[in-house]
Amino acid sequence: MAVEGRTHKPVVDVERCSFCAACMEACPAEIMPEMRQEIDSMRGKIFSDMDMQVHLKEEDILPLPKCQNACPISQDVRGYIRLIARKQYKEALELIRAANPLPSICGYVCHHPCESACVRGNLDEALSIRSLKRFAAAAATPSLMPVKPVASINKKITIIGSGPAGLAAAYELAKTGYTVEIIESYHRPGGLLAWGIPEFRLPRDILQKDIDFITQTGVDIRTGIEFGKDITLFDLEKTGTDAVIIATGTQKGLKLELENENSYEGYSECLQFLRSISDGMKIEPGQQVIVVGGGNAAIDSARSALKQGAAKVCLIYRRGPMEMPADKEEVKAALSEGVDIKFFTMPLSFITKDNRITGLHCVKTELKDPDGQGRLRPVQIEGSKFIMQADMVISAVGQKADHETLKNGLGLHGTKLVTDTDTLATNLPNVFAAGDFAQGSSTVVEAMADGKKAAKKVHEFLSGSK
Numbered sequence: 101m102a103v104e105g106r107t108h109k110p111v112v113d114v115e116r117c118s119f120c121a122a123c124m125e126a127c128p129a130e131i132m133p134e135m136r137q138e139i140d141s142m143r144g145k146i147f148s149d150m151d152m153q154v155h156l157k158e159e160d161i162l163p164l165p166k167c168q169n170a171c172p173i174s175q176d177v178r179g180y181i182r183l184i185a186r187k188q189y190k191e192a193l194e195l196i197r198a199a200n201p202l203p204s205i206c207g208y209v210c211h212h213p214c215e216s217a218c219v220r221g222n223l224d225e226a227l228s229i230r231s232l233k234r235f236a237a238a239a240a241t242p243s244l245m246p247v248k249p250v251a252s253i254n255k256k257i258t259i260i261g262s263g264p265a266g267l268a269a270a271y272e273l274a275k276t277g278y279t280v281e282i283i284e285s286y287h288r289p290g291g292l293l294a295w296g297i298p299e300f301r302l303p304r305d306i307l308q309k310d311i312d313f314i315t316q317t318g319v320d321i322r323t324g325i326e327f328g329k330d331i332t333l334f335d336l337e338k339t340g341t342d343a344v345i346i347a348t349g350t351q352k353g354l355k356l357e358l359e360n361e362n363s364y365e366g367y368s369e370c371l372q373f374l375r376s377i378s379d380g381m382k383i384e385p386g387q388q389v390i391v392v393g394g395g396n397a398a399i400d401s402a403r404s405a406l407k408q409g410a411a412k413v414c415l416i417y418r419r420g421p422m423e424m425p426a427d428k429e430e431v432k433a434a435l436s437e438g439v440d441i442k443f444f445t446m447p448l449s450f451i452t453k454d455n456r457i458t459g460l461h462c463v464k465t466e467l468k469d470p471d472g473q474g475r476l477r478p479v480q481i482e483g484s485k486f487i488m489q490a491d492m493v494i495s496a497v498g499q500k501a502d503h504e505t506l507k508n509g510l511g512l513h514g515t516k517l518v519t520d521t522d523t524l525a526t527n528l529p530n531v532f533a534a535g536d537f538a539q540g541s542s543t544v545v546e547a548m549a550d551g552k553k554a555a556k557k558v559h560e561f562l563s564g565s566k
C-alpha cells in the first residue's frame with residue numbers, strides 16, 4: 101500500500117499511490133462513503149493538515165480517481181470494481197446504473213477513456229474496466245427492479261431521437277417524475293446502436309436489454325415517426341408537450357469531394373451501407389472493396405464488406421496509424437480478419453466503365469504544414485500516384501447533422517443549432533438540443549453525458565430552479 105505510518109500520522113507516497121482507495125477502506129475514519137470525496141474528509145485532511153507528514157503536492161491531487169475523472173459520466177469505477185470483487189454483482193450494477201443508463205451497451209462498445217487513464221497501466225496493463233462492466237450487466241440485469249420515479253410531475257417532455265443521448269435524457273427525466281416520450285424515425289429504437297454499429301460488435305438483444313430497462317421506468321418510445329415530416333413542433337405543443345430535446349444525431353455522411361461522386365454504381369456512403377445490412381438487405385459488394393476513412397465507421401464498413409462476401413477489402417487512410425481515430429481493438433480485429441490497411445493514402449478520382457466503378461486513382465501522402473490547431477496536414481507526395489482496382493467504394497470520412505428539422509422554426513447559430521453550449525438551449529425557449537446533433541460526431545458515452553446534461557437543463561427550465 102502507498103500509505104504507511106501510525107494511524108495518526110499517515111504518510112502518502114505519491115510515487116506509489118494508484119488511487120485504489122485501499123487506505124481509505126482500512127481507515128476507520130473513512131467508513132462513511134459520502135466522506136470520501138469531501139474536502140474535510142480524512143483524505144482531504146491528509147492533504148492539508150500540516151501536522152501530518154505528507155509528500156503529496158497539491159497539483160498531484162485529483163478530486164476523483166483518474167479513471168472516474170476521465171469518464172464523461174463520471175462512473176465510480178473504483179466502487180463497482182470493488183463490489184464485483186466481493187461478488188456483489190447486483191450492487192455493482194446498481195452503482196453503475198446510478199450514472200449510466202446503458203451499462204450493457206457500454207460493456208460492449210464504450211471507447212473506455214477510463215482504461216486509457218487507468219494508473220495500473222503505468223505498471224503493466226490497464227484494468228479491463230469495460231469487460232468488468234459487461235460482466236456485471238450480464239450477471240445482474242435480470243435481478244434488477246425497474247427504477248421508480250422520485251415524484252410525479254404533471255409535465256410532458258418529448259425527445260426526438262432514440263440514440264444514447266435521447267435515451268439518457270429520457271431516463272433521467274422519467275426518474276425525476278416527468279411524463280416522457282421519444283419520437284424515433286427508424287422502426288427500431290437505439291440510434292446508431294440499432295443500425296450503425298454492426299450486430300457482430302453489439303448484439304441486438306444486449307441493446308434491447310438496456311432499452312427495456314428504460315421503458316420500464318415509464319418512457320414511451322414511438323418509432324416510425326419522422327420529426328419535421330410526420331410531426332412538427334406545433335403538433336407537439338398542441339398535444340401538451342412542455343419541452344422538447346432534439347437528439348437526432350449526425351446522419352448525413354460527408355462526401356469524399358471527388359467528381360461525380362454520387363452518380364456511379366458501386367459507390368456507397370457508410371451509414372447507408374451499414375443500415376442496409378442491418379435491415380437484412382442482400383448486399384453484393386463484388387470482389388474488391390475500398391473503404392475510405394479512419395474511424396470506427398470505416399473499420400465497421402470494412403469488416404462488414406468482408407462478411408458480405410467481398411474477397412478483398414482495403415481501407416485507405418490519409419494519415420498514419422498513430423493518427424487513426426478508430427479504437428485499437430477494432431483495428432486489430434479488422435487486420436486479423438484480413439482487412440488490408442493502407443496508411444498515408446488518399447483517393448483522387450474514380451475510374452469507371454459504363455457508369456460503374458472499376459477503381460480509384462490514389463496518391464501517397466505525408467504529414468506536414470500544421471493547420472490552425474497545430475495538427476499536421478496530409479499533403480500529396482509528387483509522383484506517387486497509383487491505381488487501385490475496386491468493384492465498390494465506401495466513403496466513411498465522417499458525418500454531420502441533418503438540419504431539415506430547422507423547418508420547424510429552429511434557427512442556426514453559426515453552424516450549430518445550440519445557441520449556448522452551457523444551457524444546450526436553441527433559439528426557441530422550450531427547445532433544447534443534445535448529443536451528436538448538438539456537439540458533432542462523438543461517442544456513445546459522450547452522447548449520453550450530453551443527454552443527461554440536457555435533462556438537467558430542461559428540469560431547471562421547467563421547475564424554475566435556475
Ligand SMILES: Cc1cc2nc3c(=O)[nH]c(=O)nc-3n(C[C@H](O)[C@H](O)[C@H](O)COP(=O)(O)OP(=O)(O)OC[C@H]3O[C@@H](n4cnc5c(N)ncnc54)[C@H](O)[C@@H]3O)c2cc1C
Nearest residue numbers: 261263264265285291292327348349535536542543544547
Ligand atoms: C459505424 C459507427 C460505429 C461507431 N462505433 C462506436 C463505438 O464503437 N463506440 C462509441 O462510443 N461510439 C461509436 N460510434 C459513435 C456513436 O454511435 C455516436 O456518437 C452516438 O450513437 C451518438 O448518439 P446520439 O444519440 O447523439 O445520436 P444517434 O445515435 O445518431 O441517434 C439519433 C437518432 O435520431 C433519429 N432521428 C434522426 N432524425 C430524426 C427525425 N427527423 N425524427 C425522428 N428521429 C430522428 C435517428 O434515426 C437515430 O435513431 C460509432 C458511430 C458509427 C457511425
